[in-house]
Amino acid sequence: MVYVEGADELLLVEDLHKWFPIRGGVFSSHIGDVRAVDGVSFSLARGETVGLVGESGCGKTTLGRLLLRLVEPTGGNVYYRLPKAESDRIRAAGVGPNGGAGTAASPETDRELQRLRQEYSIYRFSGKRLKEMRRHMSIVFQDPFSSLSPRMLVRDIITEPLAIQGLGTRQERYERAAELIQAVGLNPDHLWRFPHEFSGGQRQRIGIARALAPHPEFVVLDEPTSALDVSVQAQILNILRRLQRDENLTYLFISHHLSVVRAMSNRILVMYLGQIVEGTDTEELFERPLHPYTQALLAAIPIPDPELKRERIILSGDVPSPAAPPSGCRFHTRCPAVMPICSRVEPPLIPVRKNHWVACHLYPGPQGAAGSAAGTGDLPHRVELPAVAALRPIPFAGAEKPEEPPRDHLPTDNPPFPAAAAL
Numbered sequence: 001m002v003y004v005e006g007a008d009e010l011l012l013v014e015d016l017h018k019w020f021p022i023r024g025g026v027f028s029s030h031i032g033d034v035r036a037v038d039g040v041s042f043s044l045a046r047g048e049t050v051g052l053v054g055e056s057g058c059g060k061t062t063l064g065r066l067l068l069r070l071v072e073p074t075g076g077n078v079y080y081r082l083p084k085a086e087s088d089r090i091r092a093a094g095v096g097p098n099g100g101a102g103t104a105a106s107p108e109t110d111r112e113l114q115r116l117r118q119e120y121s122i123y124r125f126s127g128k129r130l131k132e133m134r135r136h137m138s139i140v141f142q143d144p145f146s147s148l149s150p151r152m153l154v155r156d157i158i159t160e161p162l163a164i165q166g167l168g169t170r171q172e173r174y175e176r177a178a179e180l181i182q183a184v185g186l187n188p189d190h191l192w193r194f195p196h197e198f199s200g201g202q203r204q205r206i207g208i209a210r211a212l213a214p215h216p217e218f219v220v221l222d223e224p225t226s227a228l229d230v231s232v233q234a235q236i237l238n239i240l241r242r243l244q245r246d247e248n249l250t251y252l253f254i255s256h257h258l259s260v261v262r263a264m265s266n267r268i269l270v271m272y273l274g275q276i277v278e279g280t281d282t283e284e285l286f287e288r289p290l291h292p293y294t295q296a297l298l299a300a301i302p303i304p305d306p307e308l309k310r311e312r313i314i315l316s317g318d319v320p321s322p323a324a325p326p327s328g329c330r331f332h333t334r335c336p337a338v339m340p341i342c343s344r345v346e347p348p349l350i351p352v353r354k355n356h357w358v359a360c361h362l363y364p365g366p367q368g369a370a371g372s373a374a375g376t377g378d379l380p381h382r383v384e385l386p387a388v389a390a391l392r393p394i395p396f397a398g399a400e401k402p403e404e405p406p407r408d409h410l411p412t413d414n415p416p417f418p419a420a421a422a423l
C-alpha cells in the first residue's frame with residue numbers, strides 16, 4: 001500500500017477491484033472480465049494533491065469513480081475519515097497481493113477488520129451517512145462540453161448539488177453560486193446564461209464551480225484540462241490551486257501529461273493495466289524513477305531545449321488487453337529489463353526507499369522478500385538500467401522552472417503553473 005508515514009489520512013484504499021463483465025454468444029453469457037482496476041491500495045492525506053498517471057485504458061477514470069462510489073467495486077474497500085490508529089491496524093493486517101504482502105489474519109483480527117469496514121468503508125454507507133459522504137466528495141469531468149446540461153442556466157447548474165443535498169435556502173444557494181462564479185474568474189452576469197454561450201475553458205470553470213458548491217473536502221480532477229489549449233490550461237490549473245488553498249481541498253489529479261502532474265501534485269501514483277506500479281513524492285519520482293515503465297514515461301516527455309538530449313525508451317509491443325493481462329508482472333511483455341522470473345511471479349508493491357514504493361523484481365526489498373520492511377537507506381540490489389543513466393532531471397514544461405515548491409508533503413504554497421507567467 002502506497003502511503004505516507006504519519007500523514008493525516010482522509011481516504012484509505014484497500015485492495016480495490018473493478019472488473020467489468022464481458023458478455024457474448026447467443027445467450028449473452030459471461031465470457032470474461034475487463035480488469036479495469038485490479039488490486040489497488042493507497043492512502044490520500046488531507047490537503048495533498050496526488051497525481052495519477054498511466055496510458056489510456058489503464059483504469060484511471062474507473063479508479064477515480066470508485067473513490068466517489070459512482071461505480072460499485074468488484075472487491076476491496078475505501079475507508080473515509082478513518083482514525084489513524086485504525087488505518088495502522090488495517091495496514092498491519094495486510095492488504096491484497098499487489099498492494100503488498102499481507103499476513104494471514106487471525107479470527108480476532110478478521111472480526112476487527114469487519115467492524116472497521118462496516119463503520120468506515122464508503123461501500124457500506126447508506127442513508128444519511130451516504131448523503132453526507134457524497135456532499136464531501138466531488139468530481140470535475142474531463143469533457144467540459146458534455147458534462148454540463150445544455151438546458152440549465154449556469155446558476156442552476158452550480159446550485160444543483162446544493163439543492164439535491166437540501167443545503168441552504170434558495171437565497172443562500174444563489175449567493176454561493178455568485179461567490180464561486182467569481183472565484184473561478186467569471187462574472188455574476190454569467191449565471192444567467194446557458195452553457196452553449198461559453199468557450200471550453202469557461203465551461204470547465206463552471207464545472208469546477210459546480211464541483212465545489214457543497215464545500216467538498218475531496219475532489220477527483222479527471223483530466224480537467226486535457227480538452228483545453230495550453231494557455232487556458234494554465235489558467236484553470238492556477239484556479240484549482242488557489243481554490244485548494246482557500247477551501248482546504250484534497251485532490252486526486254488524473255492526467256496523461258506528466259509535466260502538468262508534476263506542477264500540480266506533491267505525490268504521484270503510476271498505473272499500468274489496472275495496478276499501481278510505482279508511487280512516491282513528485283520530486284523523488286522525477287529524480288529517481290525506479291520502475292522501467294515510469295522510466296519510459298518520463299523519457300517520453302519532450303525537452304523544450306534543443307541542446308539537451310535524452311535517450312528515449314521505446315516500449316516494444318502493444319498495450320495488452322485488460323481482459324487478459326499478462327501473467328506475472330503485467331509489464332513483462334514490453335519491459336526492456338525483463339528477466340525469467342517476471343513472466344511467472346507477480347511483483348508486489350513494496351517500499352524500497354522512504355515513501356517510495358515500486359512493484360518490480362529489480363527491487364526485491366531489504367530482505368529480498370515481498371512485503372518486507374521499508375528500506376530507508378540506499379536501494380537494495382539496485383540494478384541500473386541502461387536507460388536510467390540516460391535520464392536527466394526533467395525540465396519543467398514552461399520556459400523556466402519556477403522556484404521549488406516546499407516539499408514538506410503538503411502543497412501549501414506551490415508556485416503558479418509555469419505557463420501562466422506567459423499569459
Ligand SMILES: Nc1ncnc2c1ncn2[C@@H]1O[C@H](COP(=O)(O)OP(=O)(O)OP(=O)(O)O)[C@@H](O)[C@H]1O
Binds near residue numbers: 021055056059062063
Ligand atoms: N462501463 C464500462 N464497461 C466496460 N468496460 C469499461 C467501462 N468503463 C471502463 N471500461 C474499461 O476499463 C478499462 C479502463 O478504463 P478507464 O476509462 O478507467 O481508463 P483510463 O485510464 O481513464 O483511460 P483514458 O486515459 O483513456 O481516460 C478500459 O479497458 C475500458 O474499456
Ligand code: SF4
Binds near residue numbers: 293339359
Ligand atoms: S518485474 Fe520484470 S518485467 Fe516487470 S518491470 Fe520489473 S524487470 Fe520489468
Ligand SMILES: [Mg+2]
Binds near residue numbers: 061
Ligand atoms: Mg479516463
